[in-house]
Amino acid sequence: MSEIVTADQHVFIDLPEQLEADLIDLLLPPWELDGSFLAQSTMERYRTELTATPLFRETAATLRHALTEEGGxxxxxxLGILAKALGADDGRFLRLAxxxxxxxxxxxxxxxxxxxxKxxxxxxxxxxxxxxxxxxxxFHMDLVNGTRPPDYTTLLCVRPDPLGGGRSILSDAHAAVARLSEDSRALLAESAYSYGTFxxxxxxxxxxxxxxxxDDSNPSEEFVxxxxxxxxxxxLGQAHAEAARELAEELVRGQVSFILQPGDYLIVNQRRFLHGREAxxxxQETVPVSDRRLLLQLFLRARADDGSAA
Incomplete structure (x- = not known):
């Protein structure tokens, strides 16, 4: 296992105190779904309510920038203050997230x-x-064996491991690939890999x-x-397995890690980063089930007009 490297502080986005206070008092309606997607009417209602709140637009822009800027x-x-005030698994808090x-x-x-x-x-x-x-x-990407995996995977921390383990790990997939030899990259570009059920x-x-x-059609923007x-x-054949093993080693070499705290909401752009978790x-068997680590997972599909949809 590699030495622990903590993430740059700019990836942790704190809400301004006034925004936190305003959001605690905000009552968003329950969401509706259109098939498996959040309904457009719900998204429009949420945006209308939230953009009327001072400082929300700036915070949302900072979040989008961190997820899509070069190197991000x-x-x-x-969201810890909101989680503490409303309850991390309360409906009002989940609607805000x-x-x-x-x-x-x-x-x-x-x-x-x-x-x-989930x-x-x-x-x-x-x-x-x-x-x-x-x-x-x-390290992995979620739903790796679908032709259109989620563009973003997100994890909302309700409770961290009370014993102190379970650090989240992330690694820049394209940076790891760039450190490989041309021969290894050529092997990784061949349709030789499979995993999981569907x-x-x-x-x-x-x-x-x-x-x-x-996928060498647009290497800098495609999923790894x-x-x-x-x-x-x-x-796997020996050559393809060795190339994948080299990539795994580079991902670990370039990883950052941190422990999610109650209310922390991790959002990962799957076209750029892979994620995982330390043990x-x-x-753990001594910890009551109601006190064990609990995360909530939500997936996101990029809008067709934002340049990152599949």
Whole structure:
């Protein structure tokens, strides 16, 4: 495991005190869905309500800039004061988080069996490498085997690991690729990779199998279709496996990490960054289920006119 490198402070976006006070008093209506997407009428209502609040426009612009500027690709919106005042899993707080997400792209759920926000708790008997497991969750992009993966994946922290583990890790996928040899990049651009199952999903395209890790049609803006789990759970030839392993090592070498605090809202541009999680602290079985780490996940689809839609 690499040395811990903390993220640059500019990716952590604090809300101005006056905006926090105004949002605590704001009553947004419950959202409506249009299929698996947040309804346009809900997004328009939320924007109307929020843009009438002083300093909201500037904060939303800062968030979008952090996610799309050159060298950027993720941000943590600090909503802890709102979470404490309203309750991190309260409907009013979730509507505010959803409204911020809608300023970035269109919220949606690719899982028909889940609501808009999906719980990611801790299960001690789960595969340790899974999102709800207790072990190291290696670098990956979500829904890697769909032809149209979510453009953004987001994680809202309700509770961190009370024992102090579970640091979030992120790495610039394109920077990692740039450090590889030409031969390795050529192998990664071949349709030789596969991972996972594909069923009961909405609005992520068709199953992509096999797929290239690199799409050379527009390398700087395309997904780096990678999950380190393919190294153990896919049948790969030696050369393709070695190239993917080299990429995994570069991702770790370039990673940053931090612990999400209650109310922290991590938004990741999947066209630029891959994410994962360090192992939770040992002895999770001693922590009551109601006190264990809990995140809420929401996916976003870029609007067709913003230049990053698939």
């Amino acid at each position: 690709g993720y941000a943590v919106l600090r 959803t409204a911020f997400a809608a300023e970035v792209a269109v919220p949606f759920s690719p899982f028909p069996r889940w609501p808009l926000w 719980d990611i708790g801790v299960k001690v008997d789960k595969d340790p490498g899974k999102s709800s497991g207790i072990g190291y969750n290696a 069923f009961d999903l909405f609005d992520v395209g068709e199953e992509y199998k096999p797929f290239p890790i690199l 279709r990678f999950t380190a789990k393919m190294l153990e759970r896919s049948e 939770l602290h040992s002895r």
